[in-house]
Amino acid sequence: MSHLPASIDFRANVRQVPPALPAAVQKATAKFLGTRAALVDALGHDVWQALRQAGHDLRLHALDNLDRYLEQAERQVLKAGGHVHWARDAAEAQRIVLDIAGQHRARLAVKAKSMATEEIGLNQALETAGLRVLETDLGEYIVQLKGVGPAHIVVPAFHLSTEEIAALFREKLGVEAPAEAQQLTQIARVKLREEFLRADLGISGANFLIAETGTIVTVTNEGNGRMCCTVPPVHVAVVGIDKVVPDWESLTVLLKLLARSATGQKLSCYTQFISGPPRSEAETGPKELHLVLLDNGRSRILQTAETRETLLCIRCGACLNVCPVYNSVGGYAYGYPISGPTGVLFASQILGAKAAGALPFASTLCGACNDICPVKIPITDILLQLRHRVVEGDAQESAVAPYRLQLAAQLGSFALARPWLYRLGSRLLAWLQAPLRSGDWLLRLPPPFNRWTMARPFPAFAPGFRAWWRSRSHHTRGRS
């Protein structure tokens, strides 16, 4: 995604969802959930639950002492010969990467998949400055060719058919492309290989940042992560401040949780541990390493105890796979690079209630995400807090719900507190609905309520509860 909208209209986005999308989404998520479940079963329920609890405790400990671990990570990266930059927001992060690119007169940047760089709109900033930026994860490469953002954080292009991708390659790359996955993959390999060798800048994110040794950890399957961090002369890693973990020991837990939850693997194909630039030229690898520590709203998320655990997230995507809403609408409806339940938590807090106030309501609160989350984030509790923030405001933000909604809520509570008014109201409704009534249903309501009846009938108002209760108790008494 090159830039983010000023305001996310989830309903309007949902109307744009192609009819074929949900089936493709469900095929993919079912597959991930199936392989994940098999591996979790093999490990045993108790071991898995112990791992989850340990993962939760370790991540929370890292957040609760984040300042100390950030300072330690910085110290270690500097000691290892790397450069460390701090970015308060997206604009500052863009400027830092642009400066590095400028110093090296970079013209071509290759990128490994990174949600942090999607979040700050880095591609667009670099392109505006005249650089070519190439996504190299196969799925990201495909969606970049198509000119759209990722539809899933793990498999960004899973909603496109092999035929669509072949057509895209023919159109954009000008090559003969058969609709066959292995051959399309080979075409991408050859194209991207040329670019890797030519690139001036390799940009990645990080799955974790180990404070103990200042180690950037990337977890990938394709090898593009390794290419971006090995082949170009300069490596820039843009890392959210929430990604810090205390030590290597923590990773023995978190790596086990991540690969199983994300792709149903015991360990992803390539897990890289990068502590500073190469210590000698003969090792091969980049000459320079830059770590950009990105805040962009994360320290604000920490402020509210009820929402702090948002930052425990290890971006595995399991909550997307299990979410009934995500499975019905796919990733784009969320209007943010991270979608699904965890995307809602991040988008509504990083963008603010005004821009993303619709998102906390894009959930059934069924809680499947809570149960699957490998680090036990209480997702639905946080969603409720965020809904509360939208409607009534809290210590962080004032209410942004439309005035009409607030007025309706106030009128409702006024009437409910006055029984005579409530009785009058329900009698009035029973009388008013008579001309609209068809059996037990109201088929058409006047505006603005017709937005409901355009899609489905509305159940007719039943007779008042008091009347019903009187007739019922009379009836039962008569029987006994």
Added chain:
Amino acid sequence: MDSAREEILKNVRRALGREPDSALPALPATARVGPRVAGPIRDEIEALFTEIQKLSGTTRRLAGRDALGPALAELVTAEAVRKATLWTTPDLESLDVAGALQALGVEIVPPQAGKARVAECELGVTGVDAALPETGTLVLRSSPDRPRVVSLLPRVHLAILRPAALRADLHQAFGDVQGDGYCVFVTGPSRTADIELTLTLGVHGPRSLHVWLLPGC
């Protein structure tokens, strides 16, 4: 630049109610979940090879260093190898892998010859610094005689494994490498399922991974 650093740290501390000199509490004692105990070496190798095969890697046990030449001859033919690059660790030097390949007519490209030339190699030969049977993982460290590009750029990766490299689990392997400047844990050949969830190999890294066990250490 410094003001950004100070401001972020200040905001984090304020959010958490901490002072710059607030104490760091001990890590949760839950970190070590289920350490794995290594079985007999034969079972460990069996488990490692089973996992690697499941990931579409190829495994082979060589009786001794005399078996290396014929095995290389087969590999060079099967994978149509014309150029190769390799680590120059004492172990690979003493096995004279480079000499054996040259005898088969394969051109040896030094890893430091530049990325474009290394990328032309069909074959990269490395050792294995640690191996994890549980996941089928090979740990490759980085040093002047273990250049990173060897296991990355060529289409075929051959890893020569010695039994001494086996480790019980991540805890043990991390103990070896956590002071390193770089290391990579390789679990099977490069893979993706990005096109309609069809598993395809060799998208960016090697398409085939061969792991050969040689006795000794």
